[in-house]
Amino acid sequence: MISSTALTLSNLRPIPSPTTASLPESKSKPSSPSTSESSSPPKPQARRFKPSPQLNRWSRARTIRSGRKLDRLIQNPSVEMTSSNSSPVGNNDGSELHLLSPSKGSRSNEDDLKDLTAGKSIYMVSDGTGWTAEHSVNAALGQFDYCLVDRVCPVNTHLFSGIDDVERLMEIIKQAAKEGALVVYTLADPSIAETARQACELWGVTSTDILGPITEAIASHLGVSPSGLSRWAPGRKNSLDEEYFRRIEAIEFTIKQDDGALPGNLHKADVVLAGVSRTGKTPLSIYLSQKGYKVANVPIVKNIGLPRSLFEVDPEKVFALTINPVVLQTIRRARAKTLGFDDEMRSNYSEMDYVKEELEFASKIFQQNPIWPVIEVTGKAIEETAAVVLRLYHDRKNRCSMPRISKRY
The missing domain is CATH 3.40.50 (Rossmann fold)
Structure with missing residues (x-):
């Protein structure tokens, strides 16, 4: 029940007019020449801070x-x-x-x-x-x-x-x-x-x-009336429902599975991301986990074998990420500088020859597993890539004739 309320202006502060506003003493009362000559040297005034x-x-x-x-x-x-x-x-x-x-x-x-x-x-x-x-x-x-x-x-x-x-x-x-x-x-x-x-x-x-x-x-x-309550109203019982705790569980799982950690748990993930370093696997994983999906990501490094569990999980939930080599080199150079790599390590990580070789190494793995969809992430925001992953994930899960992301309430 909303009671009748009258709003007044009693609490409004008057806005000073530029013509009536008081001026600093030094400006409003200029001193005469005789007074200024006989007086002692003026003290230096503190510099007033003027914000931008x-x-x-x-x-x-x-x-x-x-x-x-x-x-x-x-x-x-x-x-x-x-x-x-x-x-x-x-x-x-x-x-x-x-x-x-x-x-x-x-x-x-x-x-x-x-x-x-x-x-x-x-x-x-x-x-x-x-x-x-x-x-x-x-x-x-x-x-x-x-x-x-x-x-x-x-x-x-x-x-x-x-x-x-x-x-x-x-x-x-x-x-x-x-x-x-x-x-x-x-x-x-x-x-x-x-x-x-x-x-x-x-x-x-x-x-x-x-x-x-x-x-x-x-x-x-x-054919029913809405409750008229906010989603987070105290009277609602479903503000901390099963879906909420499922999202929290997904976030915790995703953090533990970051960057190839605990490969034995890949079968518990809803989505598995694979790609070379700096293709956005971690931020994409965190974004998807906030939507309630358990995500694991596995880095692909040149001449280093991938965990066997990656090839034992359901291939329909594995997604491969790739990126333009020029863009990847730019990202890696900035990353190497941030991490303080020396010249030798930087050349092995962010030089174009090594970047191309690592992308080719990853491409061969993707070709050996054609059921993994390869998603190009160059110039795409995390939200765009996530929308592609979820659309393909739900298409495979629900066998939809039209691309969609389905959810039951």
Whole structure:
């Protein structure tokens, strides 16, 4: 039950005007020539630290993420909240929540005015961890990577997680109205989501509900009503369910099986990765383990035999990784420098002749085991390679006629 709440401006700090702001004593009261000549030599003043604009932006971003000091006018100095024209928003319990309407007010200081060119803001509001909102926004921003960051359309994202209180939600939306930000929210409680929608509409804030439409579609498809609880709500019993502990077990298994350790346990793995050094086996293994898959990786080194268990496990769960030799040489050179290898060791590890020979050695092993799919990882992100591995894994496991990654709930 959400009680009626009226938000006021009693806790807002007044923003000093540039014309009335007090000046340092040395500037506001200039000394006369006679006084300066007779006085003793001035003491050297301590140098004032002037943070860079980038540090200022980071500091403000941390403040916004923490949910504190949201009343500061950041990017839209022509807008402030007044209580003279408040409008009620109805709650499900029949009560009213009075929202303050934005109106034009005084301008802020010069630092805030400079933020007008710092990029537009996107507020991501969630009653849980914010994972869904954050990844949805990041996926959408991928369509604009040609103009983001130091180009023509920089964007600042701010994540607010664990927002299950209406009053705090109103503070965030109020700040979004001041800053001219886009609000993207995933709120499981229909009443809170509706309150957010009405508040954004009243204050002229552009908003998008990510969770609501798909929840309604699934509810209509299943013919049942949603619970309205966040995934991590205390009242839910499945927040630490069997799948959660299975993922933890998969992560622990994967860490123990890294870089060819404990080859006798390869038969317990869901996925086995094989490839030469620096083909991304370890980060790919960790990424897959966080999705609940037990992964083992086996390094292929020139003229060193592979463990017998690699050829005894189910070949359909073994995946071979390969990479372009030029890219591999660049990665190995950087790695060798980081590890402090001497010139002799570096030449054996990162020189082109040795790199090509090792890739050819691995290629012969892959040809002897044609059922192992060979995945090219050059220029691919870990997520891309993982999607290929999982698609092939599920195709083999479920014998699907169309490529898919299936999962039962």
